[in-house]
Amino acid sequence: MKQRFIYLSFMCLLLFFNGFAYAQDVIQVESAFGCTGELITVPITIDNPDTQLRAFGFDLAIDSAMLTLDSCEPGDLATDFDFFDCSELNPDLIRVGGFDPDGIPAGSSGTLALLHFTVTCGSCTESDTSTLEPQNLLDDIAGWNVVNGTFTYCPPCHHGDVNFSGSVTAGDAQLAFNFALEFITLTPEEECAADCNDSGNVTAGDAQAIFNTALELGTCADSLPGKSAASGDFGKISRWDTI
Ligand SMILES: [Ca+2]
Numbered sequence: 563m564k565q566r567f568i569y570l571s572f573m574c575l576l577l578f579f580n581g582f583a584y585a586q587d588v589i590q591v592e593s594a595f596g597c598t599g600e601l602i603t604v605p606i607t608i609d610n611p612d613t614q615l616r617a618f619g620f621d622l623a624i625d626s627a628m629l630t631l632d633s634c635e636p637g638d639l640a641t642d643f644d645f646f647d648c649s650e651l652n653p654d655l656i657r658v659g660g661f662d663p664d665g666i667p668a669g670s671s672g673t674l675a676l677l678h679f680t681v682t683c684g685s686c687t688e689s690d691t692s693t694l695e696p697q698n699l700l701d702d703i704a705g706w707n708v709v710n711g712t713f714t715y716c717p718p719c720h721h722g723d724v725n726f727s728g729s730v731t732a733g734d735a736q737l738a739f740n741f742a743l744e745f746i747t748l749t750p751e752e753e754c755a756a757d758c759n760d761s762g763n764v765t766a767g768d769a770q771a772i773f774n775t776a777l778e779l780g781t782c783a784d785s786l787p788g789k790s791a792a793s794g795d796f797g798k799i800s801r802w803d804t805i
């Protein structure tokens with residue numbers, strides 16, 4: 563009886579830890595945004611502490627009223643894959659797959675695939691959203707946890723709050739200037755915020771315009787929802803303050 567109890571306890575612990583570890587593997591669709599006619603990139607990232615990935619397949623559900631597949635390419639984790647490709651099963655479903663004998667070792671974290679879309683919204687309004695959802699996970703990613711992404715149509719993002727602190731300050735102008743000089747990189751959202759005049763690129767002129775916004779001597783193309791330029795916020799601590 564005692565032996566049976568110990569055996570059952572051991573099995574329960576095994577199942578618990580296996581279940582716990584299994585739940586750690588994640589495939590995630592990063593969120594993206596864009597306006598009609600723009601080419602956007604949707605990264606598919608993974609975090610696989612427990613499973614070596616030699617073969618994978620999944621379908622990405624999108625809203626074809628907003629996006630049309632343009633092309634795809636392997637992410638940094640899959641650049642050495644023998645085979646990688648994608649196809650449009652129908653306008654709302656993109657199949658992505660690949661395999662490689664060496665594969666991606668367990669414990670890796672990074673980008674599995676990059677999907678490029680053209681924003682095709684004909685009747686969307688600003689800030690409309692749709693879900694980017696991986697489905698039908700196959701082979702080594704079968705059963706992995708899934709994190710959906712969101713596509714947001716043309717959000718009013720040219721507001722100058724580059725570090726998304728909630729206010730526009732001289733520090734944001736400095737970030738835009740450093741980005742214009744290619745001293746730093748920014749996320750697509752931060753880059754859009756830095757393009758204060760909505761010209762499509764970030765220049766020293768944007769940095770100057772953001773500085774003027776901070777001093778309430780001017781405004782960016784988009785206003786910060788519910789916020790105003792905070793000239794008293796120059797000393798605000800942010801993750802960028804060491805730059
Ligand atoms: Ca800011």
Ligand SMILES: [Ca+2]
Nearest residue numbers: 757761763768
């Ligand atoms: Ca600009």
